[in-house]
Amino acid sequence: MELRDTDRALVQAASAVAKLRCRSQRHTVASAARTADGRVFTGVNVHHETGGTCAELVVIGTAATQGVTELETIVTVADRGREVVAPCDRCQAVLSDHFPSLRVIVGSVDDLRVTPLG
Numbered sequence: 001m002e003l004r005d006t007d008r009a010l011v012q013a014a015s016a017v018a019k020l021r022c023r024s025q026r027h028t029v030a031s032a033a034r035t036a037d038g039r040v041f042t043g044v045n046v047h048h049e050t051g052g053t054c055a056e057l058v059v060i061g062t063a064a065t066q067g068v069t070e071l072e073t074i075v076t077v078a079d080r081g082r083e084v085v086a087p088c089d090r091c092q093a094v095l096s097d098h099f100p101s102l103r104v105i106v107g108s109v110d111d112l113r114v115t116p117l118g
Contacts, residue, residue, distance in 0.1 A: 001103060001113070001114040001115065003105070003113060003114055004114075006034065006038070007075075007103075007105055007112070008112075010032050010040065010074075010105065011084065011105060011109075011112065013032040013040050013042060014031055014042065014076065014081065015030070015077050015080075015081030015082075016081070017030040017042045017043075017044060018030035018044070018077050018078070018079075018080050019080050019081050021044050022044060022080055022081075025047060026046065026047050027044040027045060027046065027047070028044075028045060028047060028078060029044065029076060029077070029078045030042065030043070030044045030045075030055055030076070030077050030081070031043055031044075031054075031055035031056045031058070031075065031076040031077070032075055033059045033060075033063060033074040033075075034071070034072055034073045034074075035063070035068055035071060036070065039066075039068070041059050041062045041066070041068070042059065042062070043056075043057075043058030043062050044058065045058065046058065054088060054090070054091050055076055056074060056091040056094070057094060059074065060094070060095075071098075071099050072102070073102070073103040073104070073105065073114070074095065074103075074105070082109065083109065084105060084106060084107060084108070084109055084112060085106075086106050087117075092117065095117055096117050099117070100117070101116075101117075102116075102117040103115070103116065103117075
């Protein structure tokens with residue numbers, strides 16, 4: 001799939017959150033998702049010794065609080081925005097169940113691409 005300007009902006013949004021909020025071991029990954037109408041939701045992971053929640057799941061919850069039932073595209077970044085990472089297996093399963101047509105931005109920062117989920 002073709003990478004759109006709005007996809008690049010989504011990577012920038014996730015990277016900005018990562019640079020601002022991922023400054024400790026509690027929060028190391030940021031995610032941003034966009035709806036078809038252009039609204040963007042962001043979140044960071046929550047790490048704790050008893051377990052944690054991935055940034056993608058935080059984004060789903062954040063979007064849900066605003067009444068969003070469909071996300072179009074998602075990206076996740078690590079290393080304070082210097083690395084784009086794919087959703088983990090658990091997040092892929094959740095995202096697939098909730099948003100089967102979701103587009104996912106993956107690849108190296110210099111060579112990003114959009115793929116269907118899964």
